Amino acid sequence: MSAHRAQLSRRGFLGGSLLVVAGAAVGCSTSPIGGSSSGAKTTLNVWSHAYGEAGTQQALTRYAESFTKANPDIAVKITWTPGDYTAKLNSSLLTDAAPDVFETGDLSAAMARRGQLAPLDDLYGSAKSDFNQGDLDYVTVDGKLYGVKMIDDVMTLYYRKSVLAKAGITAPTTFDGLVAAAKTLTTKNNKGLFIGNDGVGDTPALAVLSNGGDLVTDGKAAFASAQAVEAVAALKRLTDGQSLLLGFTTDWWDPSALTQGIVPMQWCGLWAMPAIKTALGDDFGVLPWPAFKEGGSPVVKVGGWTACVNAKGKHVDAAKKFVQWLWVEQTELQKDWSESYGFHIPPRTSVAAAADKLSQGTAKETVALAAKYGKHNSNTWDTEVATPFVAAAKKIVSGQDDAAQLLTDAAKQAQTALDKQHS
Incomplete structure (x- = not known):
């Protein structure tokens, strides 16, 4: 998914938390007393954003339950966090109620340098060479690894094969081609392209990357x-x-505009492919965001979620043990997480190769596009850095002021934020 999800997560609508103790999942709304019924000496608070795919909450609960069975001295409370997950997480990390383990969609170099994230180099062991290098680069800050990638979310341009064929349009390979296709496919009742409700979405970053x-x-x-x-x-x-x-x-993260025939082209994620296939059968294809012009490069956006350990938490060693057990050692659970609840690419190469549902059809094609054209955001590209860029792009798209001046001013603001990351 796109970085900097300021509003409701693309999957977010659930709430609540679960305490997983040796063999049982117990609903709770307040932090439990660890070990009361299970003999556990430690209770980990593990935060997740509220995934929307059916079965995700139950899956994380099962994983935590299995961990507690293998490590009966450690209970795990899974905290489901609806709404603006990033804002709630950042606020919580400033309090005594901060999670021990949390997932993030935008790992922040600034957080690592402030001492908020625990280095996790020792968790990888011999498995390190099996992780996608782009994912390792993403979690690396000043030579240390500050997270373990859980899933790679891949974003591409979906299109209806039959609609484009009927209009005599070939899949666009340049930005000019995309503009022309979107205009041709726009009718009295339908628009040609959906990139987000604000008409901007991820396109400013895609535009820059696609032009070198x-x-x-x-x-x-x-x-x-x-x-x-x-x-x-x-x-x-x-x-x-x-x-x-x-x-x-x-x-844009929901495929309904495409599957309901509202648009024939939509920017969306690999996670939506099972729902798209159910609705459309084989009448869809995927494309990278096209090269801006000849000599530019197509772009496939790679995001996803990363497990981190709160360096200021009360149970750092136990938290690291949980992250290592689930996201490094348990390859079968990693495979289940990546292909049973929407589609995602496992960060470990061997697990990705074993993911049968990703090895066929359009899913296989998407994986290949990600390998060829995939682009990760830098871990320095946090909200404070990105906000002036996105604001400038929205002004440019709406025709306000000169593009060069707007982006120059935005870059100065972003540079101030970047410089602060080292202070």
């Missing part, structure tokens, strides 16, 4: 370069063409 630019390079904000300005400014053409679906009932 970058967002951050060697600690410097790089999105005011000539190629970045050119590509972001061009996004206004999608708006001017009136071919974008705006204000739909769900946002």
